Amino acid sequence: MISLFDMLAISVALFVLLNILARLANNKKLHFAITFFFLVLILSILSLMLYYKDFGLHMGFINASRFSVLIAAILTMGMLIIQLIAYDEQVYTDFSLLSSFSYAGMLLVVMSSNVVTIFIGLALLTVPSVFILLLSRKWIEAGLKYFIVTALSASLFAFGAATLFFSTGNLQLSEQGYSLGSLIAFIFFIASISIEAGIFPFNLWIPDVYQDAPSFMTSMLGGFNKKVGLIALIYISILMFPFISQNLLLVLAVLTMFYGNLAALVQKNVKRILAYSSISQVGYILIGIASMSKYGVAASAFQIFAHIFAFIGAFAVVAFLERKERKEIIEYIGLNKENKLASFALSLMLLSMIGMPFTVGFVGKFLVFSSAIYSNFAWLAVLGIINTVISIYYYAKIIIAVYTNREGAKPIRLGTPTSIALLISIIVILVFGIYPGPLFNIMQAAASSL
Amino acid sequence: MIPILIIMVLLPLAGLFGIVGSRKGVSKIALSIAVLELIVFVYAAYTLSHSGPFSESYPFIPKLGINFEFSLNNLNFVFVFLSVIVFTAASATSEFFTKEERVGYYSIFMLVESGVLGMFLSGNLIILYLFWDLSIIALFFMLFHFGGYDRRYASIKFIIYSLFSSSLLLIGIIMTYFYLPVHSFEISQLLSSGYLIPKQFQIAIFILLMLAFIIKMPAFPLHSWAPDAYSESTPEGAMLLAGVLSKFGVYGMLLLFISMPIAKEYSFYIAILFAFSSIYASAIALVQKNLKRMLSYLSISEIGIIGFAITTGNVIGLNGALFGSLSHALIISLLFLLTFSIGKVFGTTILERLSGILNGYHVLGYSFLLAMLATIGLPLTTGFITDILTLIGGARSFGLLILAPALAIIVNASYLFWTYEKSFLTGESGEIFEALDKKVYIAILLLITLIIALGVFPSVILNYIGVIT
Numbered sequence: 001m002i003s004l005f006d007m008l009a010i011s012v013a014l015f016v017l018l019n020i021l022a023r024l025a026n027n028k029k030l031h032f033a034i035t036f037f038f039l040v041l042i043l044s045i046l047s048l049m050l051y052y053k054d055f056g057l058h059m060g061f062i063n064a065s066r067f068s069v070l071i072a073a074i075l076t077m078g079m080l081i082i083q084l085i086a087y088d089e090q091v092y093t094d095f096s097l098l099s100s101f102s103y104a105g106m107l108l109v110v111m112s113s114n115v116v117t118i119f120i121g122l123a124l125l126t127v128p129s130v131f132i133l134l135l136s137r138k139w140i141e142a143g144l145k146y147f148i149v150t151a152l153s154a155s156l157f158a159f160g161a162a163t164l165f166f167s168t169g170n171l172q173l174s175e176q177g178y179s180l181g182s183l184i185a186f187i188f189f190i191a192s193i194s195i196e197a198g199i200f201p202f203n204l205w206i207p208d209v210y211q212d213a214p215s216f217m218t219s220m221l222g223g224f225n226k227k228v229g230l231i232a233l234i235y236i237s238i239l240m241f242p243f244i245s246q247n248l249l250l251v252l253a254v255l256t257m258f259y260g261n262l263a264a265l266v267q268k269n270v271k272r273i274l275a276y277s278s279i280s281q282v283g284y285i286l287i288g289i290a291s292m293s294k295y296g297v298a299a300s301a302f303q304i305f306a307h308i309f310a311f312i313g314a315f316a317v318v319a320f321l322e323r324k325e326r327k328e329i330i331e332y333i334g335l336n337k338e339n340k341l342a343s344f345a346l347s348l349m350l351l352s353m354i355g356m357p358f359t360v361g362f363v364g365k366f367l368v369f370s371s372a373i374y375s376n377f378a379w380l381a382v383l384g385i386i387n388t389v390i391s392i393y394y395y396a397k398i399i400i401a402v403y404t405n406r407e408g409a410k411p412i413r414l415g416t417p418t419s420i421a422l423l424i425s426i427i428v429i430l431v432f433g434i435y436p437g438p439l440f441n442i443m444q445a446a447a448s449s450l
Numbered sequence: 451m452i453p454i455l456i457i458m459v460l461l462p463l464a465g466l467f468g469i470v471g472s473r474k475g476v477s478k479i480a481l482s483i484a485v486l487e488l489i490v491f492v493y494a495a496y497t498l499s500h501s502g503p504f505s506e507s508y509p510f511i512p513k514l515g516i517n518f519e520f521s522l523n524n525l526n527f528v529f530v531f532l533s534v535i536v537f538t539a540a541s542a543t544s545e546f547f548t549k550e551e552r553v554g555y556y557s558i559f560m561l562v563e564s565g566v567l568g569m570f571l572s573g574n575l576i577i578l579y580l581f582w583d584l585s586i587i588a589l590f591f592m593l594f595h596f597g598g599y600d601r602r603y604a605s606i607k608f609i610i611y612s613l614f615s616s617s618l619l620l621i622g623i624i625m626t627y628f629y630l631p632v633h634s635f636e637i638s639q640l641l642s643s644g645y646l647i648p649k650q651f652q653i654a655i656f657i658l659l660m661l662a663f664i665i666k667m668p669a670f671p672l673h674s675w676a677p678d679a680y681s682e683s684t685p686e687g688a689m690l691l692a693g694v695l696s697k698f699g700v701y702g703m704l705l706l707f708i709s710m711p712i713a714k715e716y717s718f719y720i721a722i723l724f725a726f727s728s729i730y731a732s733a734i735a736l737v738q739k740n741l742k743r744m745l746s747y748l749s750i751s752e753i754g755i756i757g758f759a760i761t762t763g764n765v766i767g768l769n770g771a772l773f774g775s776l777s778h779a780l781i782i783s784l785l786f787l788l789t790f791s792i793g794k795v796f797g798t799t800i801l802e803r804l805s806g807i808l809n810g811y812h813v814l815g816y817s818f819l820l821a822m823l824a825t826i827g828l829p830l831t832t833g834f835i836t837d838i839l840t841l842i843g844g845a846r847s848f849g850l851l852i853l854a855p856a857l858a859i860i861v862n863a864s865y866l867f868w869t870y871e872k873s874f875l876t877g878e879s880g881e882i883f884e885a886l887d888k889k890v891y892i893a894i895l896l897l898i899t900l901i902i903a904l905g906v907f908p909s910v911i912l913n914y915i916g917v918i919t
Contacts (some may be wrong), residue, residue, distance in 0.1 A: 025836050138529055357580035363511070366576070370514070373628050381624065392613055400606070401594055437509045446515065 005064055008045045011038055012104055019100040023093060031096040032087060034316075039080050046073040050442070051224035066449040069230055070442060071110045071301065078223055078308045079103055080189045082217035084421035086216035088323070091135045093404045098128035098343060109228050111214065115161045115189075118232050118368045120398040121194065123156065125148040125228060132217055142212035146221075153195035173239045181403070186241045190248065193236065197229030198279050199286065200255040205264075210275035215319030218271060219312045222278045227304050230282065234289055239450065242292060243385050249290035250380065255417045257283030257387045264394045268328055270318055270443075273394050274311070277353060280391060287384055288368040291375035298368035298447040302440060304354065307308030311426030317342045318420050329398060335407025342414055343402045343421040350395040352429050355388055359433040367440070454494045455506050455520035458530075461487055462563040462854050469556050471712050477541070481889070483560065484538040487567070490532045493834035498522055499914065505573050506646050507648060516635055520685055521573035525708075527914050529549030529570040529701050529771045532779035535900060536693040539783060540686040542893040543790075547852065552908035555596055555654065559686060561588035566694055570701065575635045579616065584792045586612045589695065597682045603903060604675075604682035611675040615665035619702070622658040625651065634787060637705065652712040653771045659706050665876070667699030667753050681742035684743035690741070692749045693783035697775050700753070703760050705770065714763055718848065725854035728754025732861040741799040744869065748825065749782045751862055755855045759840040767843025770836060772915045777824075777832035777901075784821045784897040788814055796880045801873055803880070812881025813886075817894050824901050826863040831905035 002010075015038035022030045046069050049055060055064035078101070104122030111178065112118045130150065133143030165171055167181020176182045194202040210218045237245035260280030268274045281303070285344050288300030326332065336343040352361035365388065369381040414422070432439055465483035469476045499505060505521030522530065541559065565585025572578040586609070593605035626908055627635050627652045631643060647655070665672045682686050707713045713720075728751045735747035756778060759771035793799040795811055808815030824831035827838075837859060844852035 351587070357583040362580070367514075370624055370627075375622055378625070378628070382621060385621055389614060389617050392610075396606070396609065400594065400602075403591070404602075435510065437511050437513070440511050441513060 004049050004052065005057075005058055008042065008049070008064075009058075011041050011045065014038065015042070016100045016104055019097045019349045025098050026093055028087070028092050031093050032083065035096050036080070036102065039076055042383075043073060043076045043080075046076060048445075057113055060131070061113055061117045061124065062108075062111050064111050067176060067297075067301070067446040068111040070446040071304075072107050074305050075103075075106050075110065075224060075227070078316060081309075081421045081424055082216065082220055082223065084417040084424075085219060085312070085319055086415040088415045089214070089216055089319075091132075094110050094135055095132055095216070098132045101128040101420055102126075102220070102224070106224055106228050107363060110231055112173070112232075112235070114173055115164065115236075116171055118235070119154070119157050119158045119161060122228070122232065123154055124198070125225060126154070129217070129221065129225060130322065130450060132220075133213055133323050136214075139217070143208045145210050146213075148180050148276060149209075151380060151427055153192045156188050156192035156195070160185045160192060163188065168441055173235050175242065176240050178243060181240070183244065184237075184421050186244060190233075190245075193229050193233045194252070196284050197226050197233060198256075200234075200259055202255070203259070203279055203282075206273045206279060207267075207272050210273045210278075211269060215271065215315050215322045217411070218275070219315035219319070222275070223308045223312045224314075226278065226282065227308055230285055230289075230300070230431055232256065234300065234450075237289060238297065239379065246290060246292050249286055250257050250377065253283050253286035253290050253380070254278070254383055255283075257384065259283075261387050261390045261394075265390070267394070268330075270327060270329055270332060270398060271322075271358040273329075273398065274314060274318070277391065277394070278307070278311060280387060282382060283312075283387070284365060284368050287372050287377075287380055290380070291377065292369045293371065293375055294444065294450070295374055296368075296371035298440065298443040299364070299371040301443050302360075302436075303364035303368050305439075306360035306429075306445075309425050310349045310352040310359075310361055312430065314346055315352075316418050316421045317346040317349075320414060324412075329401050332401040333404045334409035335402045337409035338412045339414055341419060341422060345426055347399045347402055348426060348429060351397055352433070354392055354395050357433075359429050360436065361429075361433070363433060363440070379430065382443060453506050454490055454497065454517070455522060456508065458487060458490050458494070458554070459520065459564055459568045459571060459891050461490070462560040462567070463767070466557050466560040467595045469560065476552050480537075480556045480559060480594055482539040484534075484541040484563070484645035487534050487563075488538055491530065493786070494522055495527070495531070495914070496766060498524075498527060500567070510577065514635075514638045515810070518577055519573035519575060519636065520568075520571040521638075522571060523771075524915055525704065526570050527700065528776050528911060529697055530567065531911075532697065533563075533566045533570060533694045535813075535896070536689055536779055537566075537784045539787065539893040539897050540689045542889045542896070543685055543689075543787060543887075544888070547693045551596065555684075558592045558595075560760045561585070562592065562690060562864060566690075569698060573637050575626065575637060575640070577635075579623055582615075582619065583616050585695065586616060589691065592687050593679060593683050596684050597687065598684075600682050602680070604678040607675045608679040611668075611672070615662040618658050618662040621652055621856050622655050622662065625655050625658070627673050629655075645711045647710070649712065652710050656706065656710060656712050656716070660701065662822065663699035663703045663762040664723075665699075666702070667757060668750060669699075669724055669754055669757055670730055673727070673731070673750050677743050677746040679739060680746035680786070685787060686875055687821065688786040688790065689783035692746070692786055693779040696749065696753055697779065700756055700760070700771065702918045703757065704768070707760055707763060708768075717763055721758055721844075721848055721851060722854075724754045724757035724761060725851060725858075726754075728752070728758065728855055729861070731855075732858045732865075736861065739801055741792070741801055741804070741869070741873075742786075744754075744801075744865070745782070745785050745789055748785075748862055748866075749778075751858050752778050752782065752825070755836075755840055755858060758855050759836075759843060760844040762840075762847040764843050764846050766839055767847065769912060769915060770843050771840025773832070773839060773911060774836035776904070776911060777836045780832060780897050780901050780904075781821055781824050784817070784894065784901070785825070787890070787893060787897070788818050788821065791886055792818075794884065795881050795882055795886060798880075801869060804873040804877035805877030810882060813891065813894070815874050818874065820901070822866045822900060826866065827859060829905075830902065832901050832908070834905060835908045 105121045108121030130147045164185035198206045205221035264276035288296040354364045355365040372380040505524035508518040565581045568581030590609040629647045669677045731747045731751035738744040756774045759767045824833040828831045
């Protein structure tokens, strides 16, 4: 008797395998068909799993809890949109193959039951990303930078795991005893994940890499690699080290928010602004994690969900304009006259990142801030709202540029895949913004399964 | 039971889809939506008068106690009424744009309408915040995209002030939720057990929310966005901003003063602030060179008087504030409509270049005279009832402090008469660029009728509004 989990594992394996075989044919459409089919299949399996029960431990290193399945489903949905965005790129066949590896890595991290699985998953996620960046001469600088930081991150993580193993002998994601060894391991883990997720002192590489990488890849780095790092952070801080992580995370949340927002104020390049804004969003997510409650975890998961779609949706437009060599804010002027859908989608995504009512961004931020207040950190919520006010400035700068008229602007067409990607993002952002109740219920149930 | 209230909130959205879908006759769609709203509202008012306050609830995030809860009661009745009227008048005004632009313009207009009605009808603080922000952001786009010559500056100033105010509001709301003994976002809970919030938190919440409302109303220290936004906006935008959106602050302040006892302790200082605000604004209005800017300061001055009426805290004063909101909405939106029409007909609103309007265009001249007199408080108009209630209420609570709003009224009267004498009565009228659309007459007639009718029979409204003290 095959369980749903077995079906999931088999389809992920088949997904990767068929992508490898399809690479021999070097056919864009074939790759897209395979990817699309398997992602939809996996998504339906995941939703069935979410519906039925908690699947628990498998094969000793995988834990398919409700929370993992939910996050995996969200990532799968995002992955579908990314495939649509990247479809117009020249390197789509390679991207499709390599991103299938990354996707398997993501699922591994999200569903991990011990530290080693997280390590393997992170490696499987980041190494193909590096290879994608090395596909073209234009991106090689970003690729090398990303390679160096991920290698550093991986080695720190391995060192942490080793220290933990020697001091306690327990690598499971369960509460660790308080000892010097576990403390050192915790610090290594946090440092490693900080690099991956862009948490304050270790995020200096983010703007450079995000700006130099092609937009479809930036949306992948910011939408997935970073979010998966945060999921790993949730596991490590809440499941393994709840006794020491709270104060550290509070400080990191505040610093990350302020760093991202203040640095974004003076930027002129849209991708750089979005890179810094994604750093500040990590800060908001950290608030939820730092409140160390089931409610806070649900809030963080919601904010992760909100930011994935807003970020990818915004980058669908950015990628489209990048193919026309338009990167700076001033080159966005007049977009409204050229394409209504693109301008509306871009401003909706940015408004969602600000936290405008009736978008998921508002619900996410509201949940995160109220989780801070529930855990008696009202000051943290106030700082978060101050940051939101600061962030309006740079988001509004882009929106205003988009809606300013330019002489001689002619209508331009979006490709079909990009249009579909934009429509999906718009629908997700509005539907879950207007009626977030059921999704939040699922998130809360999922968070209490941790 | 028909869910009237959610229909009122969703009707404009249906209109939005209609506008985007059909792309033709958009102003007719907007007008018909507004008239439909009026009909639904009359039905709702009928229900209110027969079976008392009623509410409806739809889930948003039920687990946190946040639901789309809409209610119509004696407190928000007057605000819903005024917004329905002003929206009808605004959507009946003429067409200023090319066909392509009109689709976008009226789509935004519909969003604002939905946001405003949702804000006034909501029975839940978070939902109130949501709709508050929705209407602000929609209005920002209206200003930014369709406004006057200096629209960029005005709209950015507007959005910065407004979003600052709304984030203060959000912090205040979350704090209120947290320190209410029964954790709840419901406005009815706030009204019934707001006094149980510990005193030091009441002070914090009071300061936060008062700041937010002072920005939104606007009143003295934080009003500088308003003249720019009002005068650089479109005619509809100015009518909505001055007539309806300024009432957000009034409504919020009413809720705050009714629910929190701390407000009564500090009401004297707030009263002085508002009295000063009204005098200050009327003094600034004296020296304005543009009719639009003059009216903007007039609006700020009048809002100051309404705020003063709220601080009195007694039944007469609060009723004065409620009735005053209605009166102010009707009169100021009529004044702005007339001013923008003057701008359209004669090509300018700069006072030096305007002369002999009464002879040149009778309708504008006489309507302006009536609106002006109503502002000053001519008996048998709504302005008179407002002034009487406010001054009596003020005299009961603060005694001689009522001299301040009285002075503001006198200053307003003086510069309005002066302006009327110089620009409307004397001199030759300028060249008429284009005649007004027929629909503008309907809007003017609607507003004038209500100003006089409710001035003659104020009890029609005063019976509906009851303030719990």
